Amino acid sequence: MTASADRRLRVEVRDMLDAVDPGAWDALTHGREPFLRLAFLEGLERHGCLGRRFGWFPQHLLAFREDALVGAAPCYAKTNNYGEFVFDWAWQTAWERQGQPYYPKLVISVPYTPATGPRLLVHPDEADPDAVRRRLLQTATARGVELGASGVHLLFPTAAEAALADQAGLVRRTGCQYHWHNRGYADFDSFLAALSTKKRKNIRRERRRVAEQGIEFRTLTGTTAEPEDWARFHRFYVDTFEKHMGIPTLSEGFFVGTAAALGDQVILFEAHLGGQPVAGALCYRSHDSLYGRFWGCVDDLPDLHFETCYYQGIEFCIREGLARFEPGAQGEHKIPRGFLPTPTTSAHAILTPGFGAAVQDFCLRERRMMEAQCASLMEHSPYRSPA
The missing domain is CATH 3.40.630.30 (Gcn5-related N-acetyltransferase (GNAT))
Structure with missing residues (x-):
């Protein structure tokens, strides 16, 4: 366990969730988000779904005021790109061509789960929630540096979290899924x-x-x-x-x-x-x-x-x-069955010197391409009127 602290807020990095109070953790999202319930995340650890065999090593961020849990982020050191659904093989290849290690990297995400939702969790009664979110991002970056990680990656965040990541200097990346709306x-x-x-x-x-x-x-x-x-x-x-x-x-x-x-x-x-x-x-x-x-x-x-x-x-x-049905990643065959192309987001802080500008250029060009692809796919909407 490592910690960074000031007099008002301290953030700890933990490699297991078994000692965390489920009620305190679930209160961060009112228990509404199934993949962010402590039982789901800690269950992955308890039942052998992470670790060396699969390349996921917990590095969870917990923010406290006094002894009260006021924020958290599910965070993992990765030694591969399996189970993330934000594909970065091209980045890995670029690092390797320059003789640089791409792994480990740090991801703030839910393992094996390409579902958009909160990633920087903050208690609903917190007076300055964005301050907690910024602190979680800062701690993730500091931890990435400590581990020698190539970058820190925020996967499938909410729109508000993505905007906060923009302000923090992370590079935004755009993907596409297919969602049904009621x-x-x-x-x-x-x-x-x-x-x-x-x-x-x-x-x-x-x-x-x-x-x-x-x-x-x-x-x-x-x-x-x-x-x-x-x-x-x-x-x-x-x-x-x-x-x-x-x-x-x-x-x-x-x-x-x-x-x-x-x-x-x-x-x-x-x-x-x-x-x-x-x-x-x-x-x-x-x-x-x-x-x-x-x-x-x-x-x-x-x-x-x-x-x-x-x-x-x-x-x-x-x-x-x-209101919404997200059936999983990918699959243009979903469009004629009522699922429409929907942009998804990730945000990336590159820690290896010399790669930041290239990744930023890559993401900008990719974003334009994905936006054009989503617009083109919308022309195949099965609905009689615009959805």
């Missing part, structure tokens, strides 16, 4: 009515094919799912990663433990055929959004992925009155 739909049919005729017919055809196969769905939560449900989903999850040459980082114990702790913030859509589970999609919900994270299946049945991962989630959002 326009006050009464039911799934009213959502379909907002689409063009061709797209509406295509979605109905996909849903009909799933139903004609005799597939039925049930929706479970962290409260209602049993341990055997999570054991089965974990098998789906591992199988999907292995099929696509990926690394299944999350353990069965993590799924069981976080489901018990997060309760109704954990949503599992499970597909059944002949009374047997054949697929599942795991989502998490906040007070206003649904986040799709993982899916898996026994067999690649026609259109089952679209129904399980997209249409079940849209129906859930309409039923629960949620």
